[in-house]
Amino acid sequence: MTNGGKEATLHHRILSDIEGRIVSGEWPPGYRLPFEVDLAVQYGCSRMTANKVLTHLARAGLIERRKKSGSFVSQPVTQAAVLEIHSIEAEVRSLKLAYSYRLENRVLREASPVDRQHLELSETAPVLDLVCLHHAGERPFCLEERLINLTTVPEAEGEDFLELAPGTWLISQIPWSTAEHRIYAQSASAEVARTLDISRNAACLVIERRTWGSTGPVTFVRFTYPGDRHALVARFTPGGEN
Incomplete structure (x- = not known):
């Protein structure tokens, strides 16, 4: 040679x-x-x-x-498409890192006034309140705080979500017709910092999503990511205005 x-x-x-x-x-x-x-x-x-x-x-x-x-x-940085609904697992695996998920809290209760605002409910209704933590490799990747409207999705009450993340389950079970995203930056509170293993007041990227189906509001979810490990990308075509 x-x-x-x-x-x-x-x-x-x-x-x-x-x-x-x-x-x-x-x-x-x-x-x-x-x-x-x-x-x-x-x-x-x-x-x-x-x-x-x-x-x-x-x-x-x-x-x-x-x-x-x-x-x-390098710190892994994932790109989430703003106008798409996909699973956190897919985001993590796109980085070629091992994915794991843990359910932190699961509470069945009546919707509070704040819940009703998040879900755009005109009257009180039963909701499933879930808190989940997603990992990429050994590190916390994303904190998920989710409300599921049990009037629209009564099947969710029978799910424990110990093995399957609620977002993945909803995508596979419930068709949605409309979605709304709200994206903003926020400093990590003491609790969020502890959960995501970052410094208090560290910059976080927050994505809030609401989805609706043919029979009403389906879910409201807040995803909180460490700001230095996440990016957003949107692809669009020219419209009538610049």
């Missing part, structure tokens, strides 16, 4: 090794990678080959190269 061929093979081997460690979570976000010279010694390659590997990883968004500090595993 020529020297060029050997270097190319080493390039792919090093790249595969490092990608595997990042995707598996062995090297978590913020982890500092070995320096170029150390990679060259470890793999018996030239510094140029090590540099090319790190450049490739940086272009792919897996690492961040900082002048004089080294290379660090």
Whole structure:
């Protein structure tokens, strides 16, 4: 094998090794990678080959190269389409991270005045109040606070939601005809900071969604994400006005 061929093979081997460690979570976000010279010694390659590997990883968004500090595993950032309704699990798996879910609280009760406002109910009705936490790898990814209108979706009362997230269940069970999103930034309260394992008053991205079906309001949900790990994207076509 020529020297060029050997270097190319080493390039792919090093790249595969490092990608595997990042995707598996062995090297978590913020982890500092070995320096170029150390990679060259470890793999018996030239510094140029090590540099090319790190450049490739940086272009792919897996690492961040900082002048004089080294290379660090990037914080995962997911892009949620504003006009789509999809599962949190799909968001996490798009990052090539392991997904897990935990039900924090489940309460069956009559709708409060605030609940009625969220769901646009003209009179009181039974609701299912759910609090869920979604994880990406070992880290909290999203806090979900959801109200389900049991007048429209009475089947939800019989679901414990211990294994299946309510959003996933609703998508598969209840057709919706209209949806509304409200998106804003908010500082983390003490409780949210503790739940998401972030600093108090850290910036969070909040997405509130309401959906309606043919027989009335279906659900109101508030998703709270750590602000440095989430982005929104919307695709649209030109309309009649600029």
